[in-house]
Amino acid sequence: MPAITPQIRKKVLALFDAGRHRNDIARELGISGPTVTRICRAEGRQFDRAAEALELRAEQVDLEKLRERVAKKMLIVADDTLNDLEAPHLVYNFGGRDNTYQEHLLDEAPLDAKLNAMRTASLAFDKATRIVEKSDTGLDQAVGVLDSLAIGFELAAAQIRAEDASDTGPDAS
Structure with missing residues (x-):
């Protein structure tokens, strides 16, 4: 699993803002679903x-x-x-x-x-x-x-x- 870089965080948030689902984001970026949730939650976003x-x-x-x-x-x-x-x-x-x-x-x-x-x-x-x-x-x-x-x-x-x-x-x- 890749390290969570600022670029990955930015991509996660952009995909969230585009209305993508958590598991879709995780699959696309090669990270876990809970990691996607943590990144979004840290920025005040919730699925x-x-x-x-x-x-x-x-x-x-x-x-x-x-x-x-x-x-x-x-x-x-x-x-x-x-x-x-x-x-x-x-x-x-x-x-x-x-x-x-x-x-x-x-x-x-x-x-x-x-x-x-x-x-x-x-x-x-x-x-x-x-x-x-x-x-x-x-x-x-x-x-x-x-x-x-x-x-x-x-x-x-x-x-x-x-x-x-x-x-x-x-x-x-």
């Missing part, structure tokens, strides 16, 4: 964890939708591949010494083509099923809601502590 949690949850929802679209495409590939087995199958050969081309239309796919198609369809179906099984549990949504609530409680508690500290400080009468 909005609730907003970050909501943005993270939105990103997770987007990824879930993408997984579902990919699963659907995989099932379509599996279905199309299996349907192709029932159609006439063109076999061909080209090249050779005389650089010729020959083709022949078979009533159905040859055995090696059927085996390849079955492997492809089976793999696509298996992967799509695993994607769908993962997303149908609702567990991710429940965890996301609980995480959001926990962050909200944490922020509320921090605010109450700060208010209590300011009420009992040396200037309080």
